[in-house]
Amino acid sequence: MAVTIYDIAEKAGVGIGTVSRALNNSPHISLRTKEKVQAVITELGYQPHAMARGLAKQKTYTFAVIVPVFTGYFFMEVLRGVQQEVTKAHYDMILYSVDHSDKTDLFLKKVTREKRVDGALLISLGISDVQASACTRLRFPIVLVDSTHPSLDSITVQNRQGAERATSHLISLGHTKIGMIDAQLKSSPAQVRLEGYRDALKKHGLPLDEKYLIISDQIAGQHGFNRESGYLAMKQLLQLGSERPTAVFVSSDIQAAGAVRAISEEGLTIPEDVSLIGFDDIEIAEYLELTTMRQPMFQLGQLGVRRLLERIANPDLERFHRSFDTELVIRQSCGIVTSTN
Amino acid sequence: MAVTIYDIAEKAGVGIGTVSRALNNSPHISLRTKEKVQAVITELGYQPHAMARGLAKQKTYTFAVIVPVFTGYFFMEVLRGVQQEVTKAHYDMILYSVDHSDKTDLFLKKVTREKRVDGALLISLGISDVQASACTRLRFPIVLVDSTHPSLDSITVQNRQGAERATSHLISLGHTKIGMIDAQLKSSPAQVRLEGYRDALKKHGLPLDEKYLIISDQIAGQHGFNRESGYLAMKQLLQLGSERPTAVFVSSDIQAAGAVRAISEEGLTIPEDVSLIGFDDIEIAEYLELTTMRQPMFQLGQLGVRRLLERIANPDLERFHRSFDTELVIRQSCGIVTSTN
DNA sequence: ACCATATTTGGAAGCCCTTCCAAAATTTGC
DNA sequence: GCAAATTTTGGAAGGGCTTCCAAATATGGT
Numbered sequence A, B: 001m002a003v004t005i006y007d008i009a010e011k012a013g014v015g016i017g018t019v020s021r022a023l024n025n026s027p028h029i030s031l032r033t034k035e036k037v038q039a040v041i042t043e044l045g046y047q048p049h050a051m052a053r054g055l056a057k058q059k060t061y062t063f064a065v066i067v068p069v070f071t072g073y074f075f076m077e078v079l080r081g082v083q084q085e086v087t088k089a090h091y092d093m094i095l096y097s098v099d100h101s102d103k104t105d106l107f108l109k110k111v112t113r114e115k116r117v118d119g120a121l122l123i124s125l126g127i128s129d130v131q132a133s134a135c136t137r138l139r140f141p142i143v144l145v146d147s148t149h150p151s152l153d154s155i156t157v158q159n160r161q162g163a164e165r166a167t168s169h170l171i172s173l174g175h176t177k178i179g180m181i182d183a184q185l186k187s188s189p190a191q192v193r194l195e196g197y198r199d200a201l202k203k204h205g206l207p208l209d210e211k212y213l214i215i216s217d218q219i220a221g222q223h224g225f226n227r228e229s230g231y232l233a234m235k236q237l238l239q240l241g242s243e244r245p246t247a248v249f250v251s252s253d254i255q256a257a258g259a260v261r262a263i264s265e266e267g268l269t270i271p272e273d274v275s276l277i278g279f280d281d282i283e284i285a286e287y288l289e290l291t292t293m294r295q296p297m298f299q300l301g302q303l304g305v306r307r308l309l310e311r312i313a314n315p316d317l318e319r320f321h322r323s324f325d326t327e328l329v330i331r332q333s334c335g336i337v338t339s340t341n
Numbered sequence C: 001a002c003c004a005t006a007t008t009t010g011g012a013a014g015c016c017c018t019t020c021c022a023a024a025a026t027t028t029g030c
Numbered sequence D: 001g002c003a004a005a006t007t008t009t010g011g012a013a014g015g016g017c018t019t020c021c022a023a024a025t026a027t028g029g030t
Helices: A005-012 A016-023 A031-044 A050-057 A073-088 A101-114 A129-137 A159-172 A188-203 A227-238 A253-265 A283-287 A297-313 B005-012 B016-023 B031-044 B050-057 B073-088 B101-114 B129-137 B159-172 B188-203 B227-238 B253-265 B283-287 B297-313
Strands: A062-068 A092-098 A120-123 A142-145 A153-157 A178-182 A213-215 A247-250 A275-280 A291-294 A321-324 A327-329 B062-068 B092-098 B120-123 B142-145 B153-157 B178-182 B213-215 B247-250 B275-280 B291-294 B321-324 B327-329
Touching (some): A005 A016, A016 A031, A062 A073, A073 A120, A073 A297, A073 B092, A092 A101, A092 B073, A101 A129, A159 A188, A159 A247, A159 A275, A178 A188, A178 A253, A213 A227, A227 A247, A227 A253, A253 A275, A253 A283, A283 B283, A297 A321, B005 B016, B005 B031, B016 B031, B062 B073, B062 B101, B073 B297, B092 B101, B101 B120, B120 B297, B142 B297, B153 B159, B153 B297, B159 B178, B159 B188, B159 B247, B159 B327, B178 B188, B178 B227, B213 B227, B227 B247, B227 B253, B247 B253, B253 B283, B297 B321
Parallel strands (some): A062 A092, A062 A120, A120 A142, A142 A153, A178 A213, A178 A247, A247 A275, A275 A291, B062 B092, B120 B142, B142 B153, B153 B321, B178 B247, B247 B275, B275 B291
Antiparallel strands (some): A092 B092, A291 A327, B291 B327
């Protein structure tokens, strides 16, 4: 058996309550005994039993981070931000990865009842109204990152405005035949970015040509935010021949990576034949010389944790919503339309 | 208060022991009562309290995964493999990230005493002899991935052989002035890859020229496996002017990415002016057309978890060591030396 | 020196489960 | 139909901690 609070109490010649007080640096203990107890604690290499403490305190100093199967730089960056704050706050994080977005609710149901965690951070995953209200009813602290729900805290990116600016950027370079490659609309960022694309076209009096809008196929519940689907979508766009768009706004850099490949396979060049603008600014965007809209991924994770900790500390906080600006990062993938076009 | 086992017992008209038996599908319960109890459980939406269960059972169905601050595709891939198996096994994973490799022992010390987890997976992190023997003494299940210790289970990659093959590949293309960019030697893969490099030179009767061997600077406790350090190292190599190596083996793709930049900044081209071979086969290697040694990252994670679960189930297992082969992935970054060279 | 306050202390009760033992219910054998 | 063997059941004890209350000790005022 490992060393317990009773061993410490006995060896230090105090009661177990006193040991507990020394441990939790309670104000109701004299400095002298506290130091005496702490000496014994280090001597025996004692460490409180996390489960016992969690049970007694009804608090686990742990929270759940629920992410879609994390493939991709985006989640990695968000998680880095999460990690940094988690460590700072001396919390632990349990990582759950959801292989199909429909299962999000199941995970949440488990997590909210099991009392293994003090709260949850939901990343890029939607939540049903039923679960959302269950969370508020149970006063279970939860923060959405890169996703929203009217009745919950959320931290997002200005997807609509970002998409609008991306598209407008292409327009400002003289493009009029502007395509969009989007992911499945059941993904909220995909949905909202499409709106931004529409906004921009409308604002500049350009028609929305349905054949220029390609929705990536869903692969393995992943909403199409992947290279393969971007590749396929771009192939489709290029089949339009001379009718093809001169510029394309792609809803994620990873899809744009696939698009780049499709374009070069057709013997075309970027940006001469087709301009490309992405979204995210992931690592490979730099290699691809891809112009893109940068999302503050690290900060999303960071702020998510901070907010969650605040809400854990005080569950009665006002609803909170923060939306980060995106930033246009100009590289080499967008060209100006010359009169010869 | 949430619904407990007592609520279930009362509503089902049975004792608490019976509810527990229904929950853990014990053989000592009749089918009839079991179903009756389960009906009540679903009706009330009961979920066992994880902490209480953990305390009573002395088993948490959770383990720790300890990684260096995970920046980079390598860890992401390993983690994906880990996740997949963890989910399959209905375990939870707590992710700890160590910002400085010296702190590994601290984390382990905490984790082994706290009883929050049933075991730990250590990824790309070394362990001291003291901690290693503490783990065996406490019979704490632990598996090392991408790192080794004589007295613990480990899963690695044949770094030495891989590095030897990478270097030999360059030699077979006719190169004789072959440099190496390595990370800090306190990182075991870095150390071992250097040995492989030496093996290859020796085998082919080539001299080891110290000026061709650059050890990346350590940045933020990260052993130099990053782009910046690769960039700097390559700059240094290129300053040798006409004396510069015609080919370089870089100990990781991410460093190679930095090296690529350094080379192009000098107005040189790959592979005409300098050939490059990396290690890992991370995502951007494809974009860089980088020839490299592929590591089975996903499988490392997968097998790590499997082994850990086996050891948790049976702590008396024989020591285990598995080393994966690397695979040469040939792309465009290595050229043949022509007679004009 | 003595009482009133304030501080510190010990340990019982409780957090929610599992496990074990003894008791109750059921089945089996004849 | 009855005793013996077997299966099923209830619930006390225990896992390691925190918290609370009452008791003990210390402090201060006069």
